[in-house]
Amino acid sequence: MKKTSTHIKEKLQQVSTATIATCLFKRGLKNQFIQGVTSLGSSKNTMVGEAFTLRYIPAREDLNPIEVFKDKKHPQRVAVENCPDGSVLVIDSRNNARAASAGSILVTRLMKKGAAGIVTDGGFRDSGEIAELPFPSYHKRPSAPTNLTLHQAIDINVPIGCGDVAVFPGDFVVGDADGVMVIPVNIAEEVADECLQMTHYENFVLEKVNKGYPIIGLYPLTDEKWINEFKAWKEAGGK
Amino acid sequence: MKKTSTHIKEKLQQVSTATIATCLFKRGLKNQFIQGVTSLGSSKNTMVGEAFTLRYIPAREDLNPIEVFKDKKHPQRVAVENCPDGSVLVIDSRNNARAASAGSILVTRLMKKGAAGIVTDGGFRDSGEIAELPFPSYHKRPSAPTNLTLHQAIDINVPIGCGDVAVFPGDFVVGDADGVMVIPVNIAEEVADECLQMTHYENFVLEKVNKGYPIIGLYPLTDEKWINEFKAWKEAGGK
Amino acid sequence: MKKTSTHIKEKLQQVSTATIATCLFKRGLKNQFIQGVTSLGSSKNTMVGEAFTLRYIPAREDLNPIEVFKDKKHPQRVAVENCPDGSVLVIDSRNNARAASAGSILVTRLMKKGAAGIVTDGGFRDSGEIAELPFPSYHKRPSAPTNLTLHQAIDINVPIGCGDVAVFPGDFVVGDADGVMVIPVNIAEEVADECLQMTHYENFVLEKVNKGYPIIGLYPLTDEKWINEFKAWKEAGGK
Amino acid sequence: MKKTSTHIKEKLQQVSTATIATCLFKRGLKNQFIQGVTSLGSSKNTMVGEAFTLRYIPAREDLNPIEVFKDKKHPQRVAVENCPDGSVLVIDSRNNARAASAGSILVTRLMKKGAAGIVTDGGFRDSGEIAELPFPSYHKRPSAPTNLTLHQAIDINVPIGCGDVAVFPGDFVVGDADGVMVIPVNIAEEVADECLQMTHYENFVLEKVNKGYPIIGLYPLTDEKWINEFKAWKEAGGK
């Protein structure tokens, strides 16, 4: 399993969220793009990891004084410490960025522990510092207020909604400049394989378009001429 | 406990959500009004009951074909059948009314079972029929599409967010023409008592205002004259 | 064709938008409910008719002085005069109710001409008067400003978006208290037939639920006992 | 002046907000409709009065404990007591209905004092009771939380924004089932006169449309035949 996971990740690292979206669309999954989140940093690396989730509900004032963090069992802190190696911490902040989901200390800790990234449909504080970490992070917009202002961490690793997408623990989460896609774990391997093939084809098309060829017949591949050229291109080692 | 619950409910039945909101505001709880929901019917009765919760996440297409309802364990149906007598079913629909949270058959069943009401921060289908039931129901707006279109029922009786309010199982839920307030269970009795007193005072004020008196000194009660009159009014049986 | 259309309409008159939504969901059509519109009147009659469409774009000030209405070819007025008997005028107002889509004079004219109803994803002016007409009308909210303020009528009877739904001329449009569903013309007959059957079943279920039976096994129909009872009920003339 | 004001009001009482909107549109004023507010009651009477304004800013917690109302100078209470006879209290709630702008006691007091109505681009609490007062009131939606939760009353009778409209003290404010229009005081008389004429014409058109005539040439009045008929209709006392 671990080995499979590594293979899947290696493939997903080479494909884009747009390609994954098309691949899932063909399977009838049209709602796997986390809406409205954007990458904080400017890294070109693709984020790939299994989802480890954290659920927030609205904060009730009496339950969320600053002292709650002294509780060593506070779910936000526990989630950070327990997020497995290679996983992406995905936070359900109810699409609300009016208070932070987390700040630079927690995100740094997550990075140090070996997580693959962090995603919230809310916002991060210390966003300037987070943006400079060599660690993929996605949010809606910066937000200085402490999470206790509006969010109470309540559950770890249960199915959640994030940016209007269902995220189940273990789903594969992929992020690039477009944003973040969620791939159901049961089809992750076949999706990774198909996306890799699609990516080779897209590279071929882009090469041709950059040479000035029109897209009709080439994209999608319907003209005999282009079908043959693509075949030859691949045989010549194109990808 | 059951007896206490009954006493609390009898008192809450006589007070308004506005009075409860002020009472909770004084205790530092400023975010207990479920935002954006409205009553479907035109009944004048106040809805009162303990919260029994249902959590929805976004629907993934492969997990939500029409056939899922054949599963006798489907959480939406189970929630309706298990909602205790005198409780209010509160649904976390992620503020999304683009598909229904439930329809008239489930709501009728809930009524028949003895529930006290139903609240969603999404929408109901068959809203015309639901509006005519002698049963309190609150939603954002009508919505014909089946819940499977956008919602997957995932958890029963866990803490949820509903209309931007934290709702814990067992909280007291009160609804009138303004909408729905949520009272933490641990302070419900004192809140009910205080609200009843506040209501008597408000009735006194309204009586005076309707007679043409100005509000300053009367509302709030700061003038000696009005303090004495209110005392006399209460002694004369006013409430 | 005309005859078919009449038959379809008679059937659709007896079913709800919620039932239609489920029927279309089963066929993979999940986005046929016009989002956010509500009925102005309080009539209990179901609106049914073929879509006749009108498309608005944003109004450019120099092209939309009050004088444009003197042009006998102005598309808004032409659309009203040309909307066929039994059709529903569906207006693409770009989900914008900050200015009116039409007012009581045009809506009255439409009614007099024999149209079946009017739907806009904007708002109507003179909404109090329109609400009292014996004519189904659906909008987002009342809006006093003349349509020229924000809308320019540009096209008649082309495919449009209305409330985030694709509406093609000739589609069947059905409205009730929940709002408005759009049925592709090519499947309208089979949908009408299936919905009528579903409605009979739902009536059976509601009858049983009102008698106090639980929904599991009954809704959907999975228990042998209920399957037989339903069969008997239908044979006894139930519908 | 007072006399003029009375004359203007008598005329405005007979016209609709839609007619006023068209009249102002012709003068280049395209943004005088208070967006998104709706009448609480079901009265058919038109609200007419001069604007008396109240400005809210966001509530800072330390400045807005419940005790502030004990201050006899609190601007919200002072505004209610000082709103002149025949005026409409217009509140700038920053389009925010998450807490109340006012409740039934203040609205009742305003009615008793002789005000002509109340408008907020927020919400009212005790909305069920306010709806039953013989007093025009307009808001976005009901809202139970006390205004102190989110609003601090800061200024009385200054220029404000309400529902995205500039409202200057003394402007004429007219409300009906469509919502609320604001007429600059300096053109109020001519607008009232023109609207009355327009209303007569619209009544004529509606009479004809109800008899089955098409609108082209009639609405607007471009056909010789209709021009003459309208002249005759007026001479015969039509209005």
Place this chain on the structure above:
Amino acid sequence: MKKTSTHIKEKLQQVSTATIATCLFKRGLKNQFIQGVTSLGSSKNTMVGEAFTLRYIPAREDLNPIEVFKDKKHPQRVAVENCPDGSVLVIDSRNNARAASAGSILVTRLMKKGAAGIVTDGGFRDSGEIAELPFPSYHKRPSAPTNLTLHQAIDINVPIGCGDVAVFPGDFVVGDADGVMVIPVNIAEEVADECLQMTHYENFVLEKVNKGYPIIGLYPLTDEKWINEFKAWKEAGGK
């Protein structure tokens, strides 16, 4: 005409969208700024071209399987291939960025064909790659899902709405760091001329302000002293 077009474009290349907005404001056109779109790249060059339009409606699932692109007449692909040299492809995506309007292959093709830019009130996929093309592109935010998920291309080169602006084929479209302005073709030449003059004046003002002078009397130019200085500055070749 072609020559005129070239002259207009040369002038517009030297002016800002802010200057154009003020110039159109003076002519009563207050709604020509495409709301909410932002440049993907970091190029400092101003985009200028005539509008070539593409209209999307909501995607109905049965009409938008992945196979539709095999149709060589698919309007999205045809629009890209037919967009004339020097034109800007402007897409009406109904302000909806939840699925892509286009991706890097189509945008690259458009660039190769000699188009002047692309604008959508939705989002692009492959946004990282598009941002690096030497080609002006404007959207709301990145969006990985294929356009078929939510958009069906339906019309080419008809009047559309884009970001709440009316866009007619042939209008001049100008984009810079602020966003995108649309200039009606019939006044494009005079607007270009006037904007160039305004730009010279603004450059003069900025020069003075950078030297520490106050703006009153200088901006706008009402002081005799500044009027004379500006005259001298222009005579000395300032612009």
Place this chain on the structure above:
Amino acid sequence: MKKTSTHIKEKLQQVSTATIATCLFKRGLKNQFIQGVTSLGSSKNTMVGEAFTLRYIPAREDLNPIEVFKDKKHPQRVAVENCPDGSVLVIDSRNNARAASAGSILVTRLMKKGAAGIVTDGGFRDSGEIAELPFPSYHKRPSAPTNLTLHQAIDINVPIGCGDVAVFPGDFVVGDADGVMVIPVNIAEEVADECLQMTHYENFVLEKVNKGYPIIGLYPLTDEKWINEFKAWKEAGGK
């Protein structure tokens, strides 16, 4: 006072908006973060200054022709000229960025006069040029249309709302990559002192987290070991 102000500013310069937000949260102030604004430039310097405010209401067309700027008393221009040295101009644009709050000429003038920054809950025009000024500026998004299109400057240095925060003249305004916090003037000194201490502690934590230590017991500081280490770290000159 002036001296105090300088001391406060020196301290606030060294702390983040996130730290200030937590410090204010502890004092019960949960709503001091200006929602939805972002820095235009990429400067790493923290903006600090006292609030000098400008209030906009919606623009009525007859009161806002381009000529109004010729009035040397126009509040927008006067506000810029009168904004004191070291102050931040904070503009209440009613959260509306559909027209500009100001452009590069005014912002440059403000910088030249010695202001500390500018904040609007609307948008700036000439945003590309403003972004390159060595001057902190915060807005929602770029906006080319002149402010007269939608905004009328009406009041200088009164209490306002900005991004849903109450801003009183003289409040301390602090901006960094997360956005902008507002500190009530009466607690500014103690907040600055406390934030400086909090920052030292956060630096200590980050140093430890970067060395690989877990956060529990360290953040917040509850473990004896870490309490002692922190004490030693400070004694050794850590900050």
